[in-house]
Amino acid sequence: MSTKSILFLLILISASNLFAQISFEKGYFINNSNDTIHCLIKNFDWKSNPTAIQFKINSNDNEKTKTINEIKEFSIVNSSKYIVANVDIDRSTDVLHLLSNERNPKFKKETIFLKVLEEGKASLYSYKDNSLTRFFFSKPDVAITQLVYKRYIVNVNDIKTNNYYKQQLLANLDSEKITEKKVKWTKYNTKSLRKLFSTYNESSNTFRISHQNKKRKGFLSFFNLNIRPRINNSSASITSESVLRNSRNSIFESMTNFGLGAEAEFILPFNKNKWSVIVEPTYLKYEANGQEYINPVSLLTEQAKISYTAIEIPVGIRHYIFLTKKLSLFLNIQVVLNSSPNSEIQFLNQNNNMQATTPLNIATNTNYTFGGGVKYRRFILELRHYTKRNLLNLGTWESEFKSNSLVLGYSLF
Numbered sequence: 001m002s003t004k005s006i007l008f009l010l011i012l013i014s015a016s017n018l019f020a021q022i023s024f025e026k027g028y029f030i031n032n033s034n035d036t037i038h039c040l041i042k043n044f045d046w047k048s049n050p051t052a053i054q055f056k057i058n059s060n061d062n063e064k065t066k067t068i069n070e071i072k073e074f075s076i077v078n079s080s081k082y083i084v085a086n087v088d089i090d091r092s093t094d095v096l097h098l099l100s101n102e103r104n105p106k107f108k109k110e111t112i113f114l115k116v117l118e119e120g121k122a123s124l125y126s127y128k129d130n131s132l133t134r135f136f137f138s139k140p141d142v143a144i145t146q147l148v149y150k151r152y153i154v155n156v157n158d159i160k161t162n163n164y165y166k167q168q169l170l171a172n173l174d175s176e177k178i179t180e181k182k183v184k185w186t187k188y189n190t191k192s193l194r195k196l197f198s199t200y201n202e203s204s205n206t207f208r209i210s211h212q213n214k215k216r217k218g219f220l221s222f223f224n225l226n227i228r229p230r231i232n233n234s235s236a237s238i239t240s241e242s243v244l245r246n247s248r249n250s251i252f253e254s255m256t257n258f259g260l261g262a263e264a265e266f267i268l269p270f271n272k273n274k275w276s277v278i279v280e281p282t283y284l285k286y287e288a289n290g291q292e293y294i295n296p297v298s299l300l301t302e303q304a305k306i307s308y309t310a311i312e313i314p315v316g317i318r319h320y321i322f323l324t325k326k327l328s329l330f331l332n333i334q335v336v337l338n339s340s341p342n343s344e345i346q347f348l349n350q351n352n353n354m355q356a357t358t359p360l361n362i363a364t365n366t367n368y369t370f371g372g373g374v375k376y377r378r379f380i381l382e383l384r385h386y387t388k389r390n391l392l393n394l395g396t397w398e399s400e401f402k403s404n405s406l407v408l409g410y411s412l413f
Helices: 003-019 164-172 180-184 190-203
Strands: 024-031 036-042 052-056 064-067 071-076 080-090 107-119 123-129 132-139 142-147 150-155 158-162 223-240 255-267 275-279 282-294 301-322 327-339 344-349 367-376 379-389 397-411
Touching: 024 052, 064 071, 080 123, 080 132, 080 142, 107 190, 123 190, 132 164, 132 190, 142 164, 164 180, 180 190, 223 282, 223 301, 223 379, 255 397, 282 397, 301 367, 327 379, 367 397
Parallel strands: none
Antiparallel strands: 024 036, 024 071, 036 052, 052 064, 071 080, 080 107, 107 123, 123 132, 132 142, 150 158, 223 255, 223 397, 255 275, 255 282, 275 301, 282 301, 301 327, 301 344, 327 367, 367 379, 379 397
16 A cells, blocks of 8 residues: 555544544433433444443533542433443453363453443343353342353364353242243344343233334345446556656546446444445556557557456445434445456557557456545445556566546435
C-alpha cells in the first residue's frame, strides 16, 4: 500500500472517531443504596460486557460515568439489561491451539456485569469478553451459577468437550416440557439456551421477561443488497527502462464511462449496527489510445492502445455515522480482487493498423479502494478512490492504472 493510501486510511479513521456518535437512550440504573435513577444511558450495543456506563440525567446534562463498583443494575429501554454479580467464572480459552488438557473448569471469583437474557422462574444470563462467551442461570433457590461448557485436549489429535451444562439444565429445569431429548440438542449459544429457558418459564405459568433488542428479525436483520451503477474516470500509463522499448512509453487518455456493481452487505451484530462487511462484484471496461510516437528502428508512426475489461470484487469493511434514523454517512476501505481475461495493450502501426510488436497481456493484480458517502432511506451516493494498480507483471515494464468513481446506489432490502 502506498504512502498516500496509508495517509488516506488514517484520515478516514480519524474522521470516523471525530464524527461517530453513540446515542443516549432512555433507561435507569440502581445504585448501591438501592435508589433507582431514571436517566439517559449511552448505548454502545456492547459486543463485550461493559465495566462502566456513561449517562445523563437529561439531554441538557453533562455526561457522567458510573463504574461496576457503584451500581447494581442498569437497563436501556427496548435494548438490554445488565446486573452486577459476584460469581465463579471459568475463563478457559476455546481457541483451538491454546486448549489445555484439563477437563474440569478452573473457577475464579469475579464481580462482573451479566447481560440478562431471560427472567422468570429460571433466569438466563450471558457474559462476553472478546472471544470468551459464558452463560449463567439462577432460580429462587439457586444462586447465579455458570453453565459449564469446556473443550479440552486428550492428545494431539483428540479434542473432547465437557458438556456438563446439559446435566445442569436437566437437574434445574424440572418440567414436563423440558425433556432429555430437548436438552440433548440444546447448544451452548444464546438462541438455543434462550429458547429452552423460555419454554421452561412458560410451562411454569410464571411471569417472564425476555430482554432483546427490538430489531428486524430474520435474515434481513443483518443483510442488505444494493444495486450500484457508477460513473468511472480512469487513466493508465506504461513505461520501460529498456533502450529498445522506451520509445513506446505511453500515457493513455483519461476516459469517463459507466460501470455497474451489486453489493452484498453483512451488518455486524454489535456497536448499534455501525459496522458491516461488504462484497461488491463490479464490471469495468476501459479502452483508450496513447500518444503517437516514431519507432526509432522502422521510423514508422506507431500508437499504443489499451483494451482492459475486468470483473472487480472489492471486499472490505464499512463504518456508518448515523445522523438521524433515515440519514447516515459512511466510510469504507476495501481490497480489490480482479479478473481481466483477454485484456491487453497493443502497439499498432498507424500506416496499416497492423501489430508493430507482440501485445502486452494485462495481469491480475490487487489494489485498494477508499470511499465515503451518504445514505438517505434506500438511496446511496458515494465517492470512491482507487489506489494505483500495476497492470503488467513484466520486469522491463512499469505500469499503473488509476480510477475514481461516483456511485449512485439503491438498497433493494
